[in-house]
Structure formats: C-alpha cells, structure tokens
Amino acid sequence: MDGPCTVAVVEHRYLVRVGLVHTLEAAGNNTVALAVASGGDLLGALRTGLAVEMVLVEMELPEMNGFAVLAQLRERHEAVRVLMMGHRPGGGPLRRAIRQGAFTVLCTDYCEADLLKAVHDVHLTGNHFSPAMRCELGLGWKPREEARRPVRRSNAIAKMKVKVKGRMLEYWKLYCTMTNPHGP
Secondary structure, eight states: OOSOEEEEEEOSSHHHHHHHHHHHHHTSSEEEEEEESSHHHHHHHHHTTOOOSEEEEESOOSSSOHHHHHHHHHHHOTTSEEEEEESSOOSHHHHHHHHTTOSEEEETTOOHHHHHHHHHHHHHTSOOOOHHHHHHTTSSOOOGGGTTSOOOOOOHHHHHTOOOOHHHHHHHHHHHHHHOTTOO
16 A cells, blocks of 8 residues: 555544644645544444544543454454554553454554554554564563563463464564664
C-alpha cells in the first residue's frame, strides 16, 4: 500500500485524542476520518459505511475496552489494520493484543516520530515491532520506562503462542536490531 492512509482514532481522553489527530494529519500523508471517545462510536460509524484502513485504539477504554473493539473489528472488518495503545502494555495485555490480531502495540509515552513510524510501517508493510514488542519478544531491548528494572529473560515467543520460526524469526530479529537506534 502506498499513498495516503485513512485512519480512525479511538481514545477516551480528549486532549490525547486531539493530539493524535493533529500528529497524524500534520505528517501530511494521513487522513483522520474519525476520532471518537468510545469503541461503540467507531463500530457504529463502520456499520454505516465509514471506510478506514487503520484504527488506533486505546486498550483501557471505559465502556468497551480496546480488546473488545479489536475482537469486533477482527470479526466484522478483518481488512482494517489495528494499532493498540496502552499505558504499559507489557506482558499479558501485549500478548493478548497480538493473539487477537493487532498489528502493533504502542506505549502511550511514545513520541510523535514513534507514532508516525508505526503508522507508516503498518500501512506500507503490515509490520511494526514497537519497543514494547521488542522487549516482550526477548530481543534484548528495554523501553525507556523499563530501563532501570531488571528484566527476566524468557522465551516470550513461546509464551505468546505466536508461530514465528526459522527464517521469519531471523527476519524479525534482524529487523528489530536494524530499526532500534539504541542497539540490541
């Protein structure tokens, strides 16, 4: 996919939602077709014919959480690419999002460049490994907020029940190493 990307934003905090819309539209290659505070509003708009390529959805929404929104999108709008956002989406929530079909998971302390890179990567290739995902996959990188905490190394890929083997595993390790400016 090349060219502009049509995005919907689901974030219950007004100022964060406005900031996301501004960041996405200021980049010049994204169109925000919808920015709403709840998953129900998003799903209602999609039922009435709104067409979007990508949805940014917060995990911790008040009425219908991000995982319920993701499940509905996978069931009814499987072509839509979903980027989940969470305050600290490590461990269980991150694995759950990936198992349910999210294309990437971002920490809400991302900078504009991180957000735009994630949207761009998912739009063009369908793949983006955020810092939280790199850490969870055991690729030796720790997000900023986790940098001072000891990290217990484990086989996170097996725990996630994601079947990444052979050449694909080597590809992701190389990709994550090359796209991480701080080194492995």
